Amino acid sequence: MILYFSGTGNCLSIARQIAENTSEQVMTFYEATKLDLSRHSVVGLVYPSYYFNAPTPVVELTKQLTISPDAYVFIVVPCGAQTGNSVWSVEQILKHKGIKVAYCNKIRVPDCSAIGFGRNPNDQKWKFNKYAQRLQTIIKDIKERRHSKHFGAWGIAGWFCSLTWMKRYTKPLLQPQVNTRKCIGCNTCVSICPQNNISIADLPQNKFAFIGDNCAQCLRCVHFCPKQAIEIAGKPTPKEHQYHNPDVKLKNLLEEKL
Ligand SMILES: Cc1cc2nc3c(=O)[nH]c(=O)nc-3n(C[C@H](O)[C@H](O)[C@H](O)COP(=O)(O)O)c2cc1C
Structure with missing residues (x-):
């Protein structure tokens, strides 16, 4: 089962492609909280990076998920450039629930927020050229049930952005x-x-x-x-x-x- 949270569709598209290649199903984080996922041996989480962190609904909904501690759990973060603490913050929530994340990776896609790239995400469509190749590697890794973690850099930025007073800015x-x-x-x-x-x-x-x-x-x-x-x-x-x-x-x- 592959869960996704998506605004402008990058995460939905990537979740779908992983699912098609691994014979899994796709559903939103919202729907997944209403179900018991403990019978699923593979659970993937696909969500964007927001301010070097996981989006707030992803953090809140992950707390409500029921996943088996024996499941192969992976996280893929489609982002504009840097994931910061996006994986780490969700991983910590799962860890408290006794669930280990086996694999995580990021993938660069056009940035819908376009912060730092000018205001036009369509100017970044060049990222799709590299994206396809990287996604194939990720799919292969997942199919082989690989255990590896490619954390984004800038974890300090994720920590900084998650400070309550910083959120005001x-x-x-x-x-x-x-x-x-x-x-x-x-x-x-x-x-x-x-x-x-x-x-x-x-x-x-x-x-x-x-x-x-x-x-x-x-x-x-x-x-x-x-x-x-x-x-x-x-x-x-x-x-x-x-x-x-x-x-x-x-x-x-x-x-x-x-
Ligand atoms: C509020 C907001 C904050 C974002 N912050 C980051 C960020 O810190 N790092 C990054 O690489 N991309 C950032 N992005 C870009 C998104 O991670 C990227 O566009 C992602 O692919 C969006 O996924 P979606 O199309 O499924 O919504 C941000 C986007 C939004 C809307």
């Missing part, structure tokens, strides 16, 4: 906000938000999306908005900068079980 960097002048209240973001954190404010003169307090900052709403009405920290994301993994379509996200 990092969180606003990628906070999605609805531009109510552009939003047409079409419901797309409401339907695909994995955190179920967006609702529609239906006022007599105006209908627009409203983002609640439980945002995971996956930026799915930003990149899939048909009117480019969801901005990051006050900056618009034009259509040509909207990114999602080419293997993942809006339809796939609408079908996701959360």
Whole structure:
């Protein structure tokens, strides 16, 4: 069983490719918490790196997973550049539950946050050339049940970013906000938000999306908005900068079980 958390589809695409090649199934972390996974002999976790750490929902949902201590557990982190503590923080949670991570690796993909690369993730599509080869190695490793750990560098950055006071500075960097002048209240973001954190404010003169307090900052709403009405920290994301993994379509996200 391969669990994934994905905003713009990189993790979903990679989870699917690993699953296809290992005859496993794919499901969201959200769905997995409702099931008992202890009969599965292979459990993979695929999730992005956010601020050199695992996304908050991944940390919270991992605490609720039921996995057999005998399972071959692996972690793959598709990231823009550096994973920092993304693996370590989840590994610690599993360790407390008596579960050992056998294998972990990272894979560089276009960075949907585009911090430090300019604002256009589509400019980084060159990363896909190396990605395919690396993914094949990872799949081979998993098939052979290899035990090895490729931790990302910059663990210190992950530790720094996870400090409570530091989060006050990092969180606003990628906070999605609805531009109510552009939003047409079409419901797309409401339907695909994995955190179920967006609702529609239906006022007599105006209908627009409203983002609640439980945002995971996956930026799915930003990149899939048909009117480019969801901005990051006050900056618009034009259509040509909207990114999602080419293997993942809006339809796939609408079908996701959360
Ligand atoms: C809020 C946020 C923070 C991010 N922080 C990092 C980071 O610290 N290091 C990194 O290499 N990539 C970072 N990224 C890039 C994502 O890890 C990368 O785009 C990932 O592939 C997204 O997966 P997805 O398409 O499945 O959502 C960040 C992305 C977001 C949205």
